[in-house]
Amino acid sequence: QVQLVESGGGVVQPGRSLRLSCAASGFTFSTYAMHWVRQAPGKGLEWVAVISDDGSNKYSADSVKGRFTISRDNSKNTLYLQMNSLRAEDTAVYYCSRVNVVVTAPLDYWGQGTLVIVSS
Amino acid sequence: SYVLTQPPSVSVAPGQTARISCGGNNIETKGVHWYQQRPGQAPVLVVYDDSDRPSGIPERFSGSNSGNTATLTISRVEAGDEADYYCQVWDYISDHVVFGGGTKLTVL
Numbered sequence: 001q002v003q004l005v006e007s008g009g010g011v012v013q014p015g016r017s018l019r020l021s022c023a024a025s026g027f028t029f030s031t032y033a034m035h036w037v038r039q040a041p042g043k044g045l046e047w048v049a050v051i052s053d054d055g056s057n058k059y060s061a062d063s064v065k066g067r068f069t070i071s072r073d074n075s076k077n078t079l080y081l082q083m084n085s086l087r088a089e090d091t092a093v094y095y096c097s098r099v100n101v102v103v104t105a106p107l108d109y110w111g112q113g114t115l116v117i118v119s120s
Numbered sequence: 121s122y123v124l125t126q127p128p129s130v131s132v133a134p135g136q137t138a139r140i141s142c143g144g145n146n147i148e149t150k151g152v153h154w155y156q157q158r159p160g161q162a163p164v165l166v167v168y169d170d171s172d173r174p175s176g177i178p179e180r181f182s183g184s185n186s187g188n189t190a191t192l193t194i195s196r197v198e199a200g201d202e203a204d205y206y207c208q209v210w211d212y213i214s215d216h217v218v219f220g221g222g223t224k225l226t227v228l
Contacts, residue, residue: 035217037163045155045163045206047217059215062121095162104210106153106168113162 002026002109009114022079022096030074033103038092086118122211124220131226138194142207150209152190158203202227
């Protein structure tokens with residue numbers, strides 16, 4: 001069955017960096033585009049970034065552009081989110097999700113999320 | 121940037137029909153997807169491309185999209201349907217995913 005397992009969350013000071021990982025299994029990872037979506041405590045869903053199946057195309061939200069980088073390693077079936085210059089407003093549960101081939105498709109499976117807390 | 125507007129809350133009695141709207145400029149030209157998120161859980165896709173259902177989603181969940189409003193309809197509402205619901209589109213101009221603000225469905 002499809003599994004997406006996020007890891008790498010934790011408590012980090014403002015201005016520091018963190019890298020999240022999303023381990024995929026149960027499907028052919030290299031044929032799916034992948035998204036990161038976050039949810040601040042008590043708030044709604046906020047899209048963060050997407051990467052195409054082969055990693056050649058990437059798009060990100062204005063709120064994280066220049067600070068966050070999405071990447072993937074298809075040989076390891078793993079998606080990453082490198083987060084630099086973290087701010088308090090980046091505090092959220094971060095979910096990875098897959099879409100079928102094209103980045104515009106619906107997000108059909110989601111991981112359970114990993115919590116990032118940015119605080120001094 | 122493209123904006124999706126949802127009512128913050130909708131309430132319905134068990135067995136009745138719930139309708140959750142998602143407003144956006146000329147939204148009928150976009151494919152709208154809907155997600156259910158129960159408390160403490162990850163979102164689940166319940167309707168995609170305006171009106172299609174993923175396997176395993178009950179037929180009670182349906183969707184429509186016309187003009188400036190897309191609608192998620194839940195028939196014969198059950199207590200287990202109580203959750204937050206989000207609409208989502210892809211904005212081709214900005215190459216961004218856009219989510220609505222979410223609607224909390226309360227089953228009375």
